[in-house]
Amino acid sequence: MNPRSIAVRAGRGAGRPGDPLNVPPVPASAFHAGGAIDYAREDNPTWQAFEEALGALERGRAVAYASGIAAVEAVMRLCPLGGVVVAPQDAYSGTRRLLGHLARQGRVGVRLVDITDTEQTLAASDGAALLLIESPTNPMLGVADVPVLVDGARGLGVRVAVDNTFPTPMLARPLDAGADLVIHSVTKFLAGHSDLVLGAVVARDPDVGAWLADERTSFGAVPGPFETWLALRGMRTLALRVERGQENALTLAHRLEADPRVVRVRYPGLPTDPWHARARTQFDGPGAMLSFELPDADRADRFCGAVRLAVHATSLGGVETMLERRARQWGEEAVPEGLIRVSVGCEDVEDLWADFAAALAEAAA
Ligand SMILES: *Cc1c(COP(=O)(O)O)cnc(C)c1O
Numbered sequence: 001m002n003p004r005s006i007a008v009r010a011g012r013g014a015g016r017p018g019d020p021l022n023v024p025p026v027p028a029s030a031f032h033a034g035g036a037i038d039y040a041r042e043d044n045p046t047w048q049a050f051e052e053a054l055g056a057l058e059r060g061r062a063v064a065y066a067s068g069i070a071a072v073e074a075v076m077r078l079c080p081l082g083g084v085v086v087a088p089q090d091a092y093s094g095t096r097r098l099l100g101h102l103a104r105q106g107r108v109g110v111r112l113v114d115i116t117d118t119e120q121t122l123a124a125s126d127g128a129a130l131l132l133i134e135s136p137t138n139p140m141l142g143v144a145d146v147p148v149l150v151d152g153a154r155g156l157g158v159r160v161a162v163d164n165t166f167p168t169p170m171l172a173r174p175l176d177a178g179a180d181l182v183i184h185s186v187t188k189f190l191a192g193h194s195d196l197v198l199g200a201v202v203a204r205d206p207d208v209g210a211w212l213a214d215e216r217t218s219f220g221a222v223p224g225p226f227e228t229w230l231a232l233r234g235m236r237t238l239a240l241r242v243e244r245g246q247e248n249a250l251t252l253a254h255r256l257e258a259d260p261r262v263v264r265v266r267y268p269g270l271p272t273d274p275w276h277a278r279a280r281t282q283f284d285g286p287g288a289m290l291s292f293e294l295p296d297a298d299r300a301d302r303f304c305g306a307v308r309l310a311v312h313a314t315s316l317g318g319v320e321t322m323l324e325r326r327a328r329q330w331g332e333e334a335v336p337e338g339l340i341r342v343s344v345g346c347e348d349v350e351d352l353w354a355d356f357a358a359a360l361a362e363a364a365a
Pocket residue numbers: 067068069070092094095134138163165166184185186187188197198199
């Protein structure tokens with residue numbers, strides 16, 4: 001089945017007469033003895049529904065966590081003590097922050113690479129325990145050559161995890177390309193409404209999935225049943241949201257590119273983008289994330305303060321268009337001062353452009 005249909009159908013239980021169409025949130029700490037679940041740090045029926053749906057979308061065994069970063073941390077525990085993790089130099093800032101902590105404690109070694117540079121990445125992966133890929137990158141929107149990286153890493157005996165938060169399973173399915181693990185900040189596009197924090201790992205090998213679930217019970221980074229239920233509810237409309245967001249993003253990218261006040265637009269859907277050709281072979285669409293640069297921090301700050309429909313906020317993947325000057329965040333010193341990252345939402349595109357045009361005028365005044 002097409003992922004659009006899977007997102008609607010998967011994780012609904014057996015569907016016996018009289019059953020509700022949706023698995024409800026199950027707020028429980030304990031279950032009557034003798035059944036499949038004893039205690040709610042081990043499992044929960046609402047997690048099972050969510051994990052079944054996400055597992056069907058990514059084609060693996062999904063395990064849900066309290067946050068996206070808890071999911072990244074769980075994957076790091078697959079590395080032996082002192083094992084080397086190769087990660088993008090512009091990986092999500094929270095992931096770099098976590099890797100820094102783990103490296104200082106001696107739990108892992110970290111090599112940061114330009115993940116769009118396949119040769120450099122594979123050279124750094126020799127002898128490593130894990131290659132962590134993000135593509136497109138945040139916020140520079142560089143595109144990694146995932147199939148070639150996966151093949152090369154496998155040849156070196158290196159496990160590969162792909163953070164698929166930006167493309168979502170609507171646009172990329174890294175396990176099909178041979179990756180071992182997929183990571184999601186479910187907080188973003190999967191849940192899609194900016195009203196919860198949740199994470200997930202999807203393992204190609206069911207034994208690895210079972211190991212992760214067992215570790216989750218030991219370490220306790222468990223999701224809440226209400227968050228998990230909301231996330232599954234949001235996932236039902238994933239295809240609609242991603243498709244509208246990327247349609248809007250393409251229109252905005254073309255208009256921003258044509259505007260003389262804009263220094264540069266980074267969006268793999270633009271034919272002029274350096275990653276356009278690679279993105280076309282790797283993704284089923286260019287996605288809903290774009291970045292553009294104004295000449296300096298001052299003008300970018302004024303733009304962010306001037307928008308009325310789009311929201312000035314740091315997250316992404318919601319139904320609402322969200323934007324921020326990315327260099328103001330922790331760990332983003334390498335990002336151009338005037339770069340604005342935009343998570344394009346589901347509003348009417350002409351309303352969005354009117355908002356952007358007015359904010360561009362205000363920023364330039
Ligand atoms: C937000 C994000 C994370 C972290 O997820 P949280 O749910 O905020 O803990 C990890 N990776 C990427 C690409 C993200 O955007």
